[in-house]
Amino acid sequence: MARILSILVGLFFTVALAWSFGKGAYTQITDPPAATAEHEFHLAPREYTFVSDGILGRFDREQLQRGFEVYKEICSTCHAIRHVAFRDLGALGYSEAEVKAIAKGFQVPVFNPATGEVETRAGMATDYFPPVVYAGQGTPPDLSLITKARHEGPQYVRSLLTGYQDQPADLLKKFPDSKTPDGLHYNPYFANLNIAMPPPLTADGQVTFSDGTKATKEQMATDVAAFLVWTAEPKLEKRHQTGLAVLGFLLFATVMGYLSYRNIWAGKKH
Amino acid sequence: MAEADGVRRRDFINIAAVSAAGVAGVGIVVPLVSQMSASADVLAASSTEIDISSIQPGQAIKAIFRKQPVFVRNLTPHEIEEANKVDVSSLRDPQTLEQRTKEGKTNWLITMGVCTHLGCVPLGAGEGEPRGEFGGYFCPCHGSTYDTAARIRKGPAPKNLEVPVYEFTKDTVVKIG
Amino acid sequence: MSFPWAKEYKPSHPFMQWMDEKLPIPRLVYNAVGGGYEVPRNLNYFWNFGFLAGLCLILQIVTGVVMAMHYAANTAVAFDTVEMTMRDVNWGWLMRYAHANGASAFFVVIYIHIFRGFFYGSYKAPREMVWLLGVVIFLLMMATAFMGYVLPWGQMSFWGAKVITGLFSAIPLVGEPLQQWLLGGFAPDNAALNRFFSLHFLLPFVILGVVILHIWALHIPGSSNPTGVEVKSESDTVPFYPYYVAKDGWAIGVFAILFCAMVFFFPNYLGHPDNYIPANPMSTPAHIVPEWYFWPFYAILRAFTQDFLFIPAKLMGVMAMFGAILVWFFLPWLDKSPVRSGAYRPLYRKFFFFGLLPAMAVLFYCGGAPAQEPFVMLSQLAGLYYFAHFLIIIPIVSAIEKPDPLPFSITEAVLGADEEAKLAPSPSATVA
Numbered sequence: 001m002a003r004i005l006s007i008l009v010g011l012f013f014t015v016a017l018a019w020s021f022g023k024g025a026y027t028q029i030t031d032p033p034a035a036t037a038e039h040e041f042h043l044a045p046r047e048y049t050f051v052s053d054g055i056l057g058r059f060d061r062e063q064l065q066r067g068f069e070v071y072k073e074i075c076s077t078c079h080a081i082r083h084v085a086f087r088d089l090g091a092l093g094y095s096e097a098e099v100k101a102i103a104k105g106f107q108v109p110v111f112n113p114a115t116g117e118v119e120t121r122a123g124m125a126t127d128y129f130p131p132v133v134y135a136g137q138g139t140p141p142d143l144s145l146i147t148k149a150r151h152e153g154p155q156y157v158r159s160l161l162t163g164y165q166d167q168p169a170d171l172l173k174k175f176p177d178s179k180t181p182d183g184l185h186y187n188p189y190f191a192n193l194n195i196a197m198p199p200p201l202t203a204d205g206q207v208t209f210s211d212g213t214k215a216t217k218e219q220m221a222t223d224v225a226a227f228l229v230w231t232a233e234p235k236l237e238k239r240h241q242t243g244l245a246v247l248g249f250l251l252f253a254t255v256m257g258y259l260s261y262r263n264i265w266a267g268k269k270h
Numbered sequence: 271m272a273e274a275d276g277v278r279r280r281d282f283i284n285i286a287a288v289s290a291a292g293v294a295g296v297g298i299v300v301p302l303v304s305q306m307s308a309s310a311d312v313l314a315a316s317s318t319e320i321d322i323s324s325i326q327p328g329q330a331i332k333a334i335f336r337k338q339p340v341f342v343r344n345l346t347p348h349e350i351e352e353a354n355k356v357d358v359s360s361l362r363d364p365q366t367l368e369q370r371t372k373e374g375k376t377n378w379l380i381t382m383g384v385c386t387h388l389g390c391v392p393l394g395a396g397e398g399e400p401r402g403e404f405g406g407y408f409c410p411c412h413g414s415t416y417d418t419a420a421r422i423r424k425g426p427a428p429k430n431l432e433v434p435v436y437e438f439t440k441d442t443v444v445k446i447g
Numbered sequence: 448m449s450f451p452w453a454k455e456y457k458p459s460h461p462f463m464q465w466m467d468e469k470l471p472i473p474r475l476v477y478n479a480v481g482g483g484y485e486v487p488r489n490l491n492y493f494w495n496f497g498f499l500a501g502l503c504l505i506l507q508i509v510t511g512v513v514m515a516m517h518y519a520a521n522t523a524v525a526f527d528t529v530e531m532t533m534r535d536v537n538w539g540w541l542m543r544y545a546h547a548n549g550a551s552a553f554f555v556v557i558y559i560h561i562f563r564g565f566f567y568g569s570y571k572a573p574r575e576m577v578w579l580l581g582v583v584i585f586l587l588m589m590a591t592a593f594m595g596y597v598l599p600w601g602q603m604s605f606w607g608a609k610v611i612t613g614l615f616s617a618i619p620l621v622g623e624p625l626q627q628w629l630l631g632g633f634a635p636d637n638a639a640l641n642r643f644f645s646l647h648f649l650l651p652f653v654i655l656g657v658v659i660l661h662i663w664a665l666h667i668p669g670s671s672n673p674t675g676v677e678v679k680s681e682s683d684t685v686p687f688y689p690y691y692v693a694k695d696g697w698a699i700g701v702f703a704i705l706f707c708a709m710v711f712f713f714p715n716y717l718g719h720p721d722n723y724i725p726a727n728p729m730s731t732p733a734h735i736v737p738e739w740y741f742w743p744f745y746a747i748l749r750a751f752t753q754d755f756l757f758i759p760a761k762l763m764g765v766m767a768m769f770g771a772i773l774v775w776f777f778l779p780w781l782d783k784s785p786v787r788s789g790a791y792r793p794l795y796r797k798f799f800f801f802g803l804l805p806a807m808a809v810l811f812y813c814g815g816a817p818a819q820e821p822f823v824m825l826s827q828l829a830g831l832y833y834f835a836h837f838l839i840i841i842p843i844v845s846a847i848e849k850p851d852p853l854p855f856s857i858t859e860a861v862l863g864a865d866e867e868a869k870l871a872p873s874p875s876a877t878v879a
Contacts, residue, residue: 002780002781002842003781003783003842003843003846006777006781006838006839006842007838007839007842007843009838010834010835010837010838010839011838011839013767013770013830013831013834013838014831014834014835014839015755016751016753016755016756016758016763016767017750017751017767017827017828017830017831017834018827018831019753019755020750020751020752020753020755020760020827021824021827021828021831023752023753024752024753024820024823024824024827025824028820028824033819033820055712083527083530083534085311085314087310087314088534125314126311126314126315126317141724144530145530145723145724148715148720148723149720149721149723149724150720151720153720191733232723234534235533235534235540238540239540239541239544239711239714240711240712242541242711243707243708243710243711243712244711246297246707246711247704247707247708247711249290249293249294249297250294250700250703250704250707251704252290253287253290253291253293253294253700254697254700254701254703254704256283256286256287256290257287257290257291257693257696257697257699257700258697258700259283259287260283260284260286260287260288260693260696260697261693261694261696261697263280263283263284263693264284264689264690264693265690265693265694266280268488268685268690269488269861269862270488270489270490270685270861287696287697291696294703301537301538301541301542302509302513304537304538305513305516305517305536305537305538305539305542306516307537309517309531309535309536309537309539310534310535310536310537311531311534311535312535
C-alpha cells in the first residue's frame with residue numbers, strides 16, 4: 001500500500017517535470033531566445049596578476065600610494081570610499097603627519113546642534129573618507145569594496161578603466177537597436193556594455209606620481225586597482241601570513257595524528 | 271631492548287599528537303579572547319580639541335574624551351589661592367596645583383570628570399551644580415569631595431581627579447590626548 | 448543500551464567516584480564517546496563525517512557568538528558593522544571568514560554524511576529514529592543558514608530574503624498574509640532583520656539539542672557499518688576510545704587543513720560578490736542565487752515552469768522543493784530491502800552511482816547557473832530522476848533485487864571466514 005502511494009506521488013512529480021520539460025523544449029525549438037548584444041560583445045576582464053594575488057599575495061606599498069594618488073586626483077571627484085578611515089592610510093606607508101595632512105585636504109560633514117545644520121570641517125585622522133555628493137547621470141558606487149563586489153574585481157577595475165572604445169561596427173550591424181544612448185559610453189567590460197561614467201583616464205601624465213613613475217593610462221589603472229584591493233581587504237597580507245603559519249602547523253599536527261592513529265590501530269585489522 | 275625502544279617511540283608519537291592538539295586549542299583561544307579587546311577604531315579616536323575661549327573665570331565646561339567627561343575649568347585668583355594654601359603633605363594624594371596644571375596657565379584646571387572612587391561624574395562643572403565644601407567638585411554617589419585643584423579632600427575616593435595628557439595648541443585651544 | 452562486553456566506567460579517583468554518584472557526567476561521556484562505547488571495527492572514512500559535523504556545529508556556535516558581539520541588527524548599520532568587524536576588530540576578519548566558510552564546511556560534511564547514509568542504508572531499522580532526527584537537523588540547518596545569510600544585509604542577503612519568503616506566497620489562500628507575517632512587513636526590513644538575527648542565534652542551540660537526541664538514538668542500536676551486518680560478538684567491535692578517537696583525531700587534522708586553506712587563501716570563493724554591495728530594495732542583482740548548499744533544491748524549484756493539473760507552476764515548484772527533502776523522512780519505509788549496505792545490493796548500487804549521484808551533481812550545477820537554457824531543461828531531467836529515484840525506483844528495486852551473499856559477521860568480513868572460525872570457540876578473546 002505504502003509502495004503504491006509512493007509510486008503515485010512519484011509519478012505526480014515526475015510527470016509534472018516531464019510536462020515542463022516538454023513545453024520548455026518545444027518553445028526552445030519553435031521560439032529560440034534571441035541573442036543579445038550583451039551576450040555576444042561583453043568581455044571577461046583582461047588577465048593580469050597583481051602582487052596581491054595568490055596565496056603569497058602581498059601589497060606593494062609604493063604601488064598602493066600611487067593608486068591612492070590616482071584615487072585622490074581622479075576617482076574621488078565622484079566616488080567615495082566610506083569604509084576607509086584616514087588613519088588606515090598609515091598602512092600604505094604614510095607617516096602620521098602625512099596622514100593628518102591628507103585628512104586635512106578633505107572636508108567632512110559634521111552636524112552642528114547649535115545651528116541645526118550640517119557643516120563641514122577639515123578632516124582628522126580618525127574620520128572616514130567623506131561621502132561624495134554627485135548630481136550627474138548614473139550613481140557612482142562606493143569604491144571601498146568594489147574589488148570584492150565584482151567577479152575578478154581587480155582585473156575588472158583595471159580592464160574597465162582602460163576599456164573605453166567606440167562601439168564596434170559589427171555590433172551595430174547585428175543589433176541596430178543597441179546603439180549606445182546619449183550620455184552613456186561604450187565599454188565591453190561593463191555588464192550591459194554602456195556605462196554612465198565618462199572615461200576617467202583621459203591622458204598619460206594625468207596624475208603626477210610622487211615616486212616619479214611614469215603615469216601611463218595602463219599604469220594608473222593598474223595602480224588604482226591595486227589600491228582598491230587594499231581598501232576592500234586591508235587585512236589581506238596578515239591573512240596570508242597567518243594562513244601559512246597555521247597550515248604549516250596543521251600539516252605537522254596531522255602527520256602526528258596519523259602516526260598516532262596507525263600506532264593505536266597497529267595489529268587491529270579493519 | 272628493541273621492543274622497549276619501539277614502545278617508547280610509540281608513546282612519544284601519541285604524546286606529540288596530543289600536545290599538537292593542545293597547541294591548536296590554545297591557538298584557537300587566542301583570537302577568541304583578543305577579539306574582545308578595544309578595536310582599532312576605538313583606539314584611534316583618542317584626541318579631542320576643545321575651544322576654551324568662552325570660559326570665564328570661575329566657570330567650567332564638560333567635554334568628551336574617550337567617551338568620558340573631561341572638566342575644563344578657569345580658576346579665579348581666589349580659587350588658586352585657596353588651592354595653594356593647603357599643606358600638601360596633609361593630602362591623601364599629595365600634589366600641588368602647579369603639578370596639575372601647565373606652566374603659566376595655572377588658572378586652567380583640566381581633569382577627567384570621573385570620580386576616582388567608582389567612576390561617577392562629580393558635580394561642580396555645570397552651571398549651578400554644588401561644588402562641595404572645598405569649592406571644587408562633589409561626587410553625589412558616595413560623597414567624595416574635591417578642592418579647587420580637584421584633589422581629593424574628603425570621602426572614599428583614593429586619588430585626585432586624573433589629569434589627562436593635553437597641550438595648548440593655541441592660547442584658546444586645548445588638545446586632549 | 449550497549450553490548451554486554453562493553454567496559455563499565457569505574458572511576459578510581461575518590462573525587463571522580465563522588466562525582467559519579469552525584470552527577471554522572473563523566474560516565475555519560477565515557478559511554479558516549481569513551482572506552483564504554485563499542486563500535487564496529489570496520490568503519491571506513493565515511494564514518495568520520497558524523498564527528499566532523501559535530502565539530503562544525505561547535506565551530507559555528509563559537510565564531511557566531513563572537514560575531515554577534517560586534518554586529519548590530521539594524522538595516523541602517525548592519526552592513527557597516529560587519530565591515531567594521533572585518534577591518535577594526537582584533538581578528539575580526541578571521542572570525543567572519545571562519546563563520547562564513549564554516550557554514551559551507553558544515554554543509555559539505557553533512558551532504559557526505561547524508562549520502563553515506565543513502566549508500567549504506569543507515570536509515571533502515573533499527574536506526575529509523577536516528578535518520579528522522581538527522582533530517583530534522585538538516586532542515587534546521589537550512590533555516591539557520593538562510594537567516595544567517597540575510598544578516599550582513601548585502602544585495603544577496605536582501606533579495607534572498609525576499610525571494611525565499613516569496614515562496615510562501617505560493618501557498619493558496621494563506622500565502623500572502625503568511626509572507627507578511629514572516630517578514631513583519633511588505634518587504635524585508637528592520638522587523639525581518641531583527642527576527643532573523645534572533646532566530647539565527649537561537650536555532651543553532653536547537654540544532655545542538657536535536658544532535659544530542661540524534662546521538663542518543665544512535666547509541667541504542669549502536670553504530671552501523673559498511674557491511675550492514677549487525678554486531679554479533681566482541682571481536683566485531685572496538686571501544687570508541689582510543690580507536691575511533693585516534694581515527695577522528697587525524698581526520699579532524701585533514702579537515703582543518705582544507706578548511707583553513709579556504710579561510711586564509713580563498714575566503715570569498717564560495718560567496719557571491721553581490722553581497723559586498725549594501726542592500727538596495729530598488730534594484731535586483733542581475734543573477735540572484737542562494738548559497739551553493741541550496742542549489743539542488745533551488746534548481747528543483749525553478750524546474751517547474753508549467754502549470755500542472757490546475758496547480759500553478761509556482762506552487763508546484765515550492766511543493767517539489769520542500770518535497771525533495773521531506774521524502775527523506777519516508778525513506779526507511781520506502782526501501783523494504785532487508786539488506787542495508789549498498790555494497791551487497793547490485794541493482795541499488797547501480798542506481799545510486801549512475802542515477803542519484805549524477806542527478807545531484809546536475810542539480811547542484813544548474814541551481815547555481817542562470818535561469819536559462821540549457822540549465823532549466825537539465826534540471827528538469829535531473830529533478831525528474833531525483834523524484835523517480837526515491838519514490839519509484841527505490842520501492843521497486845527493494846522488491847525485485849536479489850542481493851549478494853552477506854558475510855556472516857563483521858569479523859568475517861574483515862579477517863575472512865577461516866580466522867573467524869578460529870575465533871568462534873572463544874568469542875571473548877581479543878583480536879591481536
